[in-house]
Amino acid sequence: MNRINLKIRTKIMLMNMGILIPVIIFIYIITINNLYSNVIKSAIDFLTKESYSTQLYISNYIEKDKKIEAEANFAKKAPLINTYLSNKLRFRIQMYDKTGESLADSVMNSVSLYDEDITNAIKGNKAYVVKKVDGHIYVLFSSPVLLEDTTLGCVRYVYPVDGGQELINNMFMIMGIIGFISIIISWILSKLFSGNIAEPIKKLKALSEKVAAGEYENKIEIKSGDEIEDLAETFNIMSESIKTYTETLKEEKQKQKDFLDNVTHEFKTPLTAIIGYSELIPRLEDRDDIEESLDYIKKEGERLLKLVEELLDLSKLGKTEFNVEMANNNLKEVVEETLSIIQPRLDKYDIEVIKELVDVNLFIDRDKTKQVILNVLDNAIKYSECTSIIIKIDIKDDNIILNIIDDGIGIEKQHLDNLFQPIYRVNKINCRNKNGNGLGLPICKEIMKKQEGSIEIYSEEKKWTSVKIIFKELV
Ligand SMILES: Nc1ncnc2c1ncn2[C@@H]1O[C@H](COP(=O)(O)OP(=O)(O)OP(=O)(O)O)[C@@H](O)[C@H]1O
Ligand SMILES: [Mg+2]
Known part of the structure; x- marks a missing residue:
């Protein structure tokens, strides 16, 4: 079956019309019917009254002449009475004897319109029928003519209800016009109301889109x-x-992405060491140096394993953040350890490291700090094209500053402020290793923040870059 798709507005309007039109037709039929029966009823009332005075008139008229037998007398005087009555009433009057034979008719040579009202009247009862003749409605009302309880015949009024008919016709038209106007008004109102209902729905639809x-x-x-x-x-x-x-969801996604970035970066520290020492070992001759390098590889391998385990634990807990494990650590030792991790690469590019380190104890996460220092040194090797790096510990007021200065190509001023934004990289064609992700410095900043410290970067183009890793003196 075909489905008809109608707009809500059309549906409301059709519904209103569907209710209104039958109601109007119903009222129309009832009113016209009522009017019609009222018109007939008033005609009957009038004719009933009239029939009494006719009866009185006839019986007086016949009684005067007692010489002739009553029936014959009635038959004889019927034309006269008929003329008198029709002149008085100004509509057609007929008279019949008790056998139903016509005695007189005010309209000659016309159809007699014989009907059962006559039969009933002869039997002694007033009776009527309503008949339509030549487009006109007539009430055919017959009343018996009585004389001392015997029926002599009947008198019949052929009463036209034209006036009533006209009234009905007029009413028919007026009601038709009223009905039509009501439908039009109702159509306009439904259009307005349905618009009121449909408009917000349209708005809702637009918004949901x-x-x-x-x-x-x-x-x-x-x-x-x-x-x-x-x-x-x-x-x-x-x-x-x-x-x-x-x-x-977006935040969660971003958090997970940050987490993944952090994790991969954190893996870099041990992996750099492992790769560096693996590259170094074949070139070493001294047994002890080889042993030492292998020891580093093992230690960093274990660190890598620890990281993986930590990661698994975090994933089990549904967490997306590494915690810092704060402990009492000697910064000089941490720096030395980091340097030994990166030493093979420093050697590879012939970079001299000048150390100005002092023993200072800090409450920091050892591995995370190593990760920070390693990224700074890694950046110097990768991007600065330096020949030497100075690493020094300065103590200023409450701050312990680890300053790492290279004598490389420096960083343009315009880039300095952006370096701590994720994925920001200064595009350098001649850098030693271009496969950085631009995540190192933002992660360093994050780690330092967690340790209550900070990281700052200063540079002069073509001369130097200084990275200051600042710790709060907590111990
Ligand atoms: N010492 C430096 N000399 C010159 N440019 C540097 C130096 N340090 C950092 N940069 C510039 O800063 C950018 C950002 O460094 P960052 O450590 O944040 O990312 P990356 O090293 O490119 O990638 P990742 O550390 O994730 O491997 C580098 O791409 C580099 O262009
Ligand atoms: Mg880096």
């Missing part, structure tokens, strides 16, 4: 005071929830 397209900012304002207003309210709450939900 926007929400479907991912625009959650729009709110809908409907003040219709009905269920649609409630619906709009619920819709606003729903789109707000979706908005919050998607934002949470």
Whole structure:
């Protein structure tokens, strides 16, 4: 079966018309019917009254002449009485004897319109029929003519209800016009009302399309005071929830991405050491040096394993963040350890390291700090094209500053502020290793923040770059 798709507005209008039109037709039929029976009833009332005075007139008239037998007398005087009555009443009058034979008719040579009202009247009862003749309605009312309880015949009024007919016709027309106007008014009103209902629904539809397209900012304002207003309210709450939900999802996604970046970067420290020492070992001759390098590889391998385990634990707990394990550590030792990890690469590029280190104890995460120092040294090797690096520990007021200065190509001023933003890289064609991700410095900043410290970078183009890793003196 074919489905007919109608707009809500059309449906409302059709529904209204579907109710209104039958109601109007019903009222129309009832009114016309009522009017018709009223017209007939008043005709009957009038004729009944008239029949009494006719009866009186006839019986007086016949009684005067007692010489002739009553029946014959009635037959004889019927034409006269008939003329008198029809002149008086000004409509057709007929008279019949008791066998139903016509005695007189005020309209000669016309159809007698004989009907059962006559039969009934002869039997002694007043009776009528309503008949349509030549497009006119007539009440054919017959009343018996009585003389001392015997029926002599009957007198019949052929009463036209033309006046009533006209009234009915007029009424028919007026009601038709009223009905038509009501339908038109109702059509206009339904159009307005249905528009009022359909408009907010249209608004809702437009908004839901926007929400479907991912625009959650729009709110809908409907003040219709009905269920649609409630619906709009619920819709606003729903789109707000979706908005919050998607934002949470985005945040969650970003967190996971940050976490992954952190994890991969953290893997870099042990891997750099392992690769560096593996490259170094074949070139070593001294047994002890080889042993020492192998020891480093083992230690860093274990560190890598620890990291993987930590990662698995975090994943089990559903966490997306590494914790810092603060402990009492000697910064000089931490720096030395980091240097030994990166030593093979420093050697590879012939970079001299000048150390100005002092013993200072700090409350820091050993591995994370190593990760920070390693990234700074790694950057110097990869990008600065330096020949020497100075690493020194300065103590200033409450701060312990680990300053790493290279004599490389430096960084343009315009880039300095952006270096701590994720994925920011200064595009250098001649850098030693271009496969950085631009995540090192943002992660260093994050780690230092967690340790209550900070990291700053200064540079003069073509001369030097200085990275200051600042710790709070906590111990
Ligand atoms: N000492 C330096 N000399 C010159 N440029 C540097 C120096 N240190 C950092 N940079 C520039 O800063 C950018 C950002 O460094 P960052 O450590 O954040 O990322 P990366 O080293 O490129 O990638 P990743 O550390 O994730 O491997 C580098 O791409 C480099 O262009
Ligand atoms: Mg880096």
